[in-house]
Amino acid sequence: MIIQLLGTGDSPGTPVLNCHCKTCEDARKNGWERKRFSILVKNAGKVILIDTSPDLRRQLLDNGIEKVDAVIWTHPHFDHFGGFSEFYRVQGNVDVYTTPQIHENIGKYMHFLSYKKREVNIFERFPISDIYFTLFPVNHPPVDAVGVKIEWNGYKIVVTGDTNIEIPETSIDEMLNPDLFVVDAIAPSGKFKKHMNAKEALSLAERVGAKKVVLTHMGHFFPPPKVAIKYYPIGEDYQTFIFGKGTLDEFLGD
Numbered sequence: 001m002i003i004q005l006l007g008t009g010d011s012p013g014t015p016v017l018n019c020h021c022k023t024c025e026d027a028r029k030n031g032w033e034r035k036r037f038s039i040l041v042k043n044a045g046k047v048i049l050i051d052t053s054p055d056l057r058r059q060l061l062d063n064g065i066e067k068v069d070a071v072i073w074t075h076p077h078f079d080h081f082g083g084f085s086e087f088y089r090v091q092g093n094v095d096v097y098t099t100p101q102i103h104e105n106i107g108k109y110m111h112f113l114s115y116k117k118r119e120v121n122i123f124e125r126f127p128i129s130d131i132y133f134t135l136f137p138v139n140h141p142p143v144d145a146v147g148v149k150i151e152w153n154g155y156k157i158v159v160t161g162d163t164n165i166e167i168p169e170t171s172i173d174e175m176l177n178p179d180l181f182v183v184d185a186i187a188p189s190g191k192f193k194k195h196m197n198a199k200e201a202l203s204l205a206e207r208v209g210a211k212k213v214v215l216t217h218m219g220h221f222f223p224p225p226k227v228a229i230k231y232y233p234i235g236e237d238y239q240t241f242i243f244g245k246g247t248l249d250e251f252l253g254d
């Protein structure tokens, strides 16, 4: 199974339109960016997306992804669902999994599309192909938001989704001992109502006993990657993690 970070940026992405801070200028000058949030889960030829970034067309083209089998939505913010129609026009009938409440909220924006709504409750373990997923509530006021636990062949990957540090205890129990922990960190420091900073994210990683941690949903508050990487386990767009036997080419080639 592969897990690929298709977009590691916050809602405006980096560079931010009309922002001329050092990070945004560095991104323009050196040709790097942080696209909006999506995570690819791929195994045995099945492609599952956690969230549908507004940058999805570019992300799918860049990675040679021609068909999406299923989508999981974490919450009703534009940077997490806005790109759904990027592939809907060429591929209908996609299964979309989330809670009834999140389906209702995103459905208001997507009412002109006919996708297959699959309602799952929080803490309900469900399979897509041979991978098991569990959605657990996090804390991202004022909207309902979930994180995602992914289980395959004895491996466990946890994606926090968008959340502040005040995560319910029952969800912490669900997150324990992941092989990979993909965690929201919008800035190196500072207090944010809807998100964690890097310090909070890393303390949470320690609390859940993560074997490996990677920061995502990063804003332009971070220095450019070549500097930030010295201090934080930052994620980068298209960074890929492989679980189980096989090379990246074998996984991508099927």
Ligand SMILES: [Zn+2]
Pocket: 010, 011, 037, 077, 079, 080, 162, 217
């Ligand atoms: Zn977001």
Ligand SMILES: [Zn+2]
Pocket: 016, 019, 020, 021, 022, 023, 024, 025, 220
């Ligand atoms: Zn900026």
Ligand SMILES: [Zn+2]
Pocket: 075, 077, 140, 162
């Ligand atoms: Zn959000």
